[in-house]
Structures are given as C-alpha cells and as structure tokens.
Amino acid sequence: MTIKPPVQDFATDWDHTDPQWVNDPYPIWEDLRQRCPVAHTERFGGGWFPATHEGVTTVAKDTENFTSRTILVGNGRPGEEAMPAPIGVAPPITSDPPFHSIARRIMLPYLAPGPVNAMEPQVRALCQRLLDDMGDHEIVNAGDEYAQFIPPAVIKQLLGFPPGDEERFREIIHIVMEGVDHTEEERLEEFVPVEEYFRAQIEDHRENPRDDFTNYLLNVEVEGNKLADEHIFGTMLLTLVAGIDTTWSAIGASLWHLSTHPDDLARLVAEPDLMPVAIEEFLRFYAPVTMARLVKHDMEYLGCPMKEDDWLLLGFPAANRDPAVFKDADQFIIDRAENRHVAFGLGIHRCAGSNLARMELRVAIEEFIKRYPRFELADASAVTWAPGQVRGPRNVPVRILKERR
C-alpha cells in the first residue's frame, strides 16, 4: 500500500479510496455534477469519472470506445500487463464483443429468474437459521452476524463448493479486489493459492459430477466444443468474487438504513406488499458497485481529452443520485414508483447475477424484519464503509426493541 495525500479537489484529483469519498461520496458527486461533470485524476496512472446519469450510461453502452479488459482500478496504467480482450481473466465481465455474448449466454440460463426462484426457499431457511443463531440478544450485528453470511452460502451452493470454505472465499475476494495496487509479480504470486483452490474444486467435480454450476460449465458446449479450462476458471472466479461482497453490501446498507429510519421500517413491516418497490429504492440509493473501463484509443469524449488506457470509473451509484433523472434524488422514498436506477449497470455488461442478488436482498430483509420488527442502530461509530469499488457497511450493530403493543 502506498500512502497517498488526501484529496483537495475531486474534480481534478478524484480518488475513490480517499476517506472522504469512502465515508460519504454523495456530496462530492453532487458537487462534480454541478462543476464538471466529468472529473479527472492523475492518480492510478490517470483516469476519468463521469458524475452524471447521462455520462455513465453513455460510457456503459459504448463498447466501441471502451474496453472491459480490466474493470478494477489499479495503481497504474494496466498497459500490456492486462490480459488482452476479448476474453480477459473472468469472462464475460472482462470480455469485449464479440466473445462477450458467447460467454454471457453460457452463464445467463443458470441465473435467470426460473432457477433463481427455485433457490429462494433455501435462502429463506438460511436466513432463519442465522437469525436463530443470533438469538434474543439485546444487540445483534446485522452486518457481520447476518448480511455477510448470506451470499457466501448461496455462492457455495451454486458452485457446489465444500461446506466450511466461506472463510476461504473471503480471502480470495480480498486477493482479487484489494490486491489491485500490487505489482504484477506480487499479483501472480498471490493468485497461486486461488488457482490451486479452484483447480481442486474442478478436479473434484470431474471425479464426482453433480448438479451445480461448476459441472454445468464443465459440460456446456459452444459449437461442439467444451470450454477451455481458463474460461471455466475465470467464470467461476467471477461468480465467487462478484456474487459475494456486492450482495452483502446491499443487504448491510439496507438494514443500516432501516436501523436509522424508523418510519421506513414501520411502514415496511406494516405493508409487506411494498417490498419489491422498496428493494429497488434500496438498490438505487445504496448501489454498492462501481465498475471500470479502459479507454480504447485517444479521443475527445464527453468533452474530455481521453488517452488510450486511461481509466474510466463508471459510478453507477452516482448516476442513481442524479437529479436530472430522479425527482428528489437525494431523498430515500420507500414507495418511489418510477425508478430507472442503474445499480446493476446497463448495456451488455448488466450484472449477470442481478436476479439472484435481488432475491437474496429481498429475502434477507423480509426475514430480518419479520424476526425483529423494531430495531435501531446501536453504535453509529462502529459502522465503517468498505472502500473501493464495492461499498457497504461491514458492521451494523443494532439494538432490538420491544414490539409496540
């Protein structure tokens, strides 16, 4: 890790790891929307950040001028070190057209509403079990006793990985997400145990085939050919890394909101039919995920002189707060009927796991408020937000209150 000076002006020196951005990015983005609206930085080797809904959606849909071969901002220009598109390390998220659509079509049937709905009873039972374990303590942690256990269990089930490996998943995510500013040599070394772990799982699935996503990837054919091992590994890695702390951040942020907004909690408890609409507002307001692209070639774009291999940070959470698209954008409106949010991104890279994430989020909140219809944040100072491109609260200590009679 390098020690970086604090940001003085986010318009010319943005840094999504700066404590000010991590703790409360929304006023920064509002300021940028009024002044820029595309911010620049020399950090990370140079990059751009459009703060408006229009800027974000324009770039997200433009695969001619931007490549996805690297999607996590690192501490320098990726240049030749990044895996070449179109395939990338973790297809399809790191893939460009035309390969992208092949890799995506392979994944989507497994994550479509049908199979996801079939998983719902298991997720519900898991949530109930976690709540049972939390018991009737006065203070429980909706983050590290609840939210953070749900997605790992779901992903473990989906990939058919051994029980008890959830801690392993956390290490893998840490290596992938937080090692981005290490040198290429360090990265390769850190990746060895990750590859070994996945190789062992793949081997086990070859020897003991079962009905899960891993065996599906091993068997699926594209024009008569099985997938290359790198492709299988990459898609499994993507499923694990993209399916865990993203969803747990959304669950944690939503429960944090309810712990600090008693009127919204009371309304959700009283009107369960409101849940689907409320879920979309949680997703809009607390969208956890920010993605990156690389500029493909030198060009004037959104009024900016972009250079090949500049970073382009796609702030879906910023787009979701743009008053040009959302009325009272900075207000959480639990029954907001029109909500064209882009929490899952948009265009060809729309989050492939969005149906699964949405189901987990809904079931996790439903079960939590059924068990604890009244609760409040117990210790605001204990709530820390994870930095970087996936933002969510790690600890959400809440005091369970007695039900009003």
Add this chain to the structure above:
Amino acid sequence: MKVSIDAEICQGQGRCFSIAPDIFSFDDLGNGVVIGDGTLTKQTLDLARLAQSNCPEHAIFIEE
C-alpha cells in the same frame, strides 16, 4: 394500444416482469418478453407505462 420489447435493447434487467407479470414474462436467458401479442386495455395501459418508466435500458415501447 400495444406494448413491445426491443430484444436488441433489452438486457434482462428484470424490471418489467416484476412490475407487470400479467403483461411481461422472461425467456431462458432472463430477457423480457411480452405475453401474447401485447395488446393493452385501458386497465393494463398504466401498468405497462409504469414498467416502461422503470426500464433502465429504455427497451419498452408503447403504441397508443
């Protein structure tokens, strides 16, 4: 009055069929599809419009 989804634009965000499950459904990939020929009545028009106003991809079209 008719509603349609442009399959070239739809990315399977899943908003339409959760808002208006009597008008929209999904295919094997999770992309939105219109149920039947998409004819809307006075009763279903508002719901179709609501789905349209929630689609992040602007993939829903209504002919009035």
